[in-house]
Structures are given as structure tokens and as C-alpha cells.
Amino acid sequence: MKRIHTAILGTGFMGKVHTEAVRRLGHVDVVALAASPGRDTAPLKESYGIDNVTNDWEKLLKDPSIHAVHICTPNSQHAPQALAALQAGKHVLCEKPLAMSSAEARQMVELATKNNLVHATNHNLRYYPMVQHARQMIAAGDLGEILVVQGTYSQDWLLYDTDFNWRILAEANGAARVVGDIGSHWMDMIQHLTGQKITSLCADTMIFHETRKRPKGSVETFTGKTLAPSDYEEIAIDTEDFASVLVRLGDRCRGAYTVSQVSAGNKNSFRFEVYGTKCGLKWDQESPDQLWIGHRNSPNQIIVKDPSLMHAAAAGFADLPGGHSEGYDDSHKQLFRRFYRRIADASTPIDYPTFEDGLRGMHLIEKVLESSHKRAWVDC
Numbered sequence: 001m002k003r004i005h006t007a008i009l010g011t012g013f014m015g016k017v018h019t020e021a022v023r024r025l026g027h028v029d030v031v032a033l034a035a036s037p038g039r040d041t042a043p044l045k046e047s048y049g050i051d052n053v054t055n056d057w058e059k060l061l062k063d064p065s066i067h068a069v070h071i072c073t074p075n076s077q078h079a080p081q082a083l084a085a086l087q088a089g090k091h092v093l094c095e096k097p098l099a100m101s102s103a104e105a106r107q108m109v110e111l112a113t114k115n116n117l118v119h120a121t122n123h124n125l126r127y128y129p130m131v132q133h134a135r136q137m138i139a140a141g142d143l144g145e146i147l148v149v150q151g152t153y154s155q156d157w158l159l160y161d162t163d164f165n166w167r168i169l170a171e172a173n174g175a176a177r178v179v180g181d182i183g184s185h186w187m188d189m190i191q192h193l194t195g196q197k198i199t200s201l202c203a204d205t206m207i208f209h210e211t212r213k214r215p216k217g218s219v220e221t222f223t224g225k226t227l228a229p230s231d232y233e234e235i236a237i238d239t240e241d242f243a244s245v246l247v248r249l250g251d252r253c254r255g256a257y258t259v260s261q262v263s264a265g266n267k268n269s270f271r272f273e274v275y276g277t278k279c280g281l282k283w284d285q286e287s288p289d290q291l292w293i294g295h296r297n298s299p300n301q302i303i304v305k306d307p308s309l310m311h312a313a314a315a316g317f318a319d320l321p322g323g324h325s326e327g328y329d330d331s332h333k334q335l336f337r338r339f340y341r342r343i344a345d346a347s348t349p350i351d352y353p354t355f356e357d358g359l360r361g362m363h364l365i366e367k368v369l370e371s372s373h374k375r376a377w378v379d380c
């Protein structure tokens with residue numbers, strides 16, 4: 001198989017996760033990294049084992065030997081970096097939320113399509129094996145008609161007013177914080193699972209901390225717990241800490257989800273429940289190898305990941321036998337594998353989230369804010 005050269009833009013939480021997952025594919029080499037302007041590149045060269053580390057991401061786009069880029073920078077950088085990469089003829093895998101607005105996301109879809117380049121939005125949570133098993137159960141009609149969907153994505157890392165990250169700032173993150181950051185995953189997931197679109201919604205968003213104490217230095221994701229009080233300055237906040245959203249899917253399905261970054265004790269609690277006329281399903285990202293199946297007239301079940309016992313179409317999303325857990329890192333690897341298969345062979349079917357999915361996500365994020373602002377239902 002022809003080797004593919006890729007570059008990773010952004011060297012924070014996701015930059016590391018992407019680099020490691022790409023390296024597990026086998027036929028894709030991470031040949032370059034772009035760090036933020038001014039960042040010392042020497043420790044990055046050492047820790048990543050990559051010589052080509054630059055503070056100038058645009059320089060990497062001029063290198064004809066680089067075929068693809070991963071965008072792992074704050075949301076405000078996604079559209080400018082993706083559009084420039086697409087203009088330079090690179091395939092692009094971009095983190096979610098895809099952009100700052102649906103207008104930006106639409107430009108990205110249009111340019112990727114025009115230049116005939118492979119494009120993906122990193123909704124990696126789709127790629128846990130038991131999520132794919134649940135999806136196949138729903139598609140096969142095992143649940144009957146889907147009546148109700150419920151869920152949450154709850155975290156606690158922004159509970160205190162001293163907790164800070166670029167996501168707090170609308171200029172770096174976009175207008176919707178918790179809805180864009182983690183609500184985007186939940187809305188993508190529920191549509192992916194059920195095969196139904198969110199057709200209308202009614203949302204209530206809340207900013208609990210109207211001011212926060214910003215650290216005077218920079219803070220990468222999940223690293224802000226070690227600062228002293230004198231290291232902060234107080235600023236006004238305009239991005240939400242919490243949202244609850246009622247949703248309608250398709251013609252008859254009803255549901256609701258909450259998203260929060262201020263729910264003590266929840267580290268990365270992503271859960272969905274799907275209830276049909278025959279049975280129900282529950283899944284929790286923090287126990288990803290298990291799927292609960294609920295029955296009305298017989299004992300409920302918990303089934304565990306085992307590719308030899310899973311739906312055939314889901315088994316290909318598990319690389320390890322039963323009893324060997326597969327988690328967050330593996331979900332990225334599964335998505336990236338499908339993205340790079342498409343780059344290697346343009347006739348490969350698209351079975352990963354594209355920029356169109358990211359655009360749909362941006363549209364829904366905007367609808368959540370519109371609904372909350374109007375205190376009313378909105379059509380999507």
C-alpha cells in the first residue's frame with residue numbers, strides 16, 4: 001500500500017491523540033507538526049519524535065510531499081486552516097465542532113467538494129464497537145419503531161470560576177460552548193444511531209459563572225488545576241456552562257438531552273438511551289464495552305463487546321477479541337482508518353462523518369442558541 005504523509009496542526013490534547021492514532025494505522029506517517037506561534041518546538045520534536053515541527057502551519061501546506069492534514073486547533077482556527085489546506089490540495093480531517101458558524105462550515109464543504117478532496121469531521125464517538133452494534137440493532141428493527149431518545153454529556157472540569165480554557169471565550173470557541181464542544185457529539189450520535197434527523201428542538205442554556213478568573217498564562221485542555229489565586233484576572237463570560245434540549249427526530253420520535261461542564265464528579269459522562277416499541281438500549285462511554293438491553297416482559301440484559309458475537313456489520317469496528325477492552329483512543333483509530341482508506345482508494349464507500357455532517361452539526365448548534373434566545377421551539 002502506498003504510504004501517506006500527514007501533518008497535524010495543534011499540539012495540545014487532540015494533537016497528541018491524533019498523532020498516536022495515526023501511527024497505529026501502519027501506512028500513514030506523521031511527518032510534520034504545527035505548534036502555536038511562539039511555542040518552543042524543541043520539546044515537541046523530542047516528545048513526538050518528529051523533526052519537522054514548525055510554528056507556521058501555512059509553511060506545511062506548501063510542502064507537496066504532505067497529502068493530508070489533521071486540524072486539532074481551537075475552533076476559530078478550523079475554517080481558515082481547512083480552507084487553506086483544501087486550497088493547497090490536501091485532504092482534511094478536522095476536529096469538531098467543524099467551524100465557528102454554519103456559514104464557515106458551508107464554505108469548507110463547498111471547497112472540499114470542488115477540489116475533490118477527502119474530508120472528515122472527527123465525531124469519533126460513533127466508533128466504539130458497542131455503539132456500532134447498537135446502530136445495527138436499530139437498523140435491523142430489533143428495537144421496533146424508535147419512540148424515545150434520552151441522554152447526557154456531563155463533565156465537571158469547568159465547575160469553578162477559576163477553571164479556564166480557550167473554550168470559555170467566544171472569539172476562540174464560537175458562540176456556543178458546551179453545546180458546541182460536547183452537545184455536537186450527542187446530536188451527531190443520536191442521528192447516526194437512529195438514522196433520523198433532528199427536525200425541531202427547544203433549548204434552555206445557562207451561564208452559571210457570569211465572570212471567570214482567567215489565568216495570566218496559557219492553559220491547555222484539562223491542565224488548569226494547579227494554578228495559584230494570584231495567577232488570575234477576572235473577565236466577563238458569554239458562553240454557556242449548561243444546556244437542556246428537547247428534540248424531535250423524524251416524524252414521531254421524541255427526546256431530550258442535557259450537556260454540562262459544571263456537573264461535579266462527571267469526567268466524561270456521555271450517555272444515550274434509545275427506546276423502541278420492542279426494547280430499549282443504554283450505553284455509557286465510561287463503560288464502553290457494555291450495552292444494556294431493556295425488555296418489558298423478560299429480564300434485562302447487559303451484553304459485552306465480542307466481535308465474534310456482534311452484528312456482522314459492527315464486528316469490523318472491534319480489533320480485539322472479547323474481554324479485551326477498546327476505548328477512546330481506538331475510536332479515533334477506527335475513524336482515521338476509514339478516512340485514509342478513502343484517500344488511498346477513491347472508490348471506497350464513505351463510512352465516516354464528513355464535512356456535510358459537521359455542517360449539519362453547526363446548523364443544529366445555531367438552532368439551540370436561537371431557541372434558547374427566543375425561549376421557543378425552532379424547526380431545524
Ligand SMILES: NC(=O)c1ccc[n+]([C@@H]2O[C@H](COP(=O)([O-])OP(=O)(O)OC[C@H]3O[C@@H](n4cnc5c(N)ncnc54)[C@H](O)[C@@H]3O)[C@@H](O)[C@H]2O)c1
Pocket residue numbers: 009010011012013014015034035036037039057071072073074075077095096097122123124166181219220221
Ligand atoms: N473529538 C473529540 O473527542 C475531541 C476532544 C477534545 C477536543 N476536541 C476538539 O479538538 C480541538 C482542539 O481541542 P484540544 O482540547 O486539543 O485543545 P488544546 O488547547 O489542548 O490544544 C489546542 C492546541 O492548538 C494550538 N494552537 C492554537 N493556535 C494554533 C495555530 N494557529 N497553529 C498551530 N497550533 C495552534 C495550541 O497551542 C494548543 O496546543 C477543538 O476543536 C476541540 O473541540 C475534540
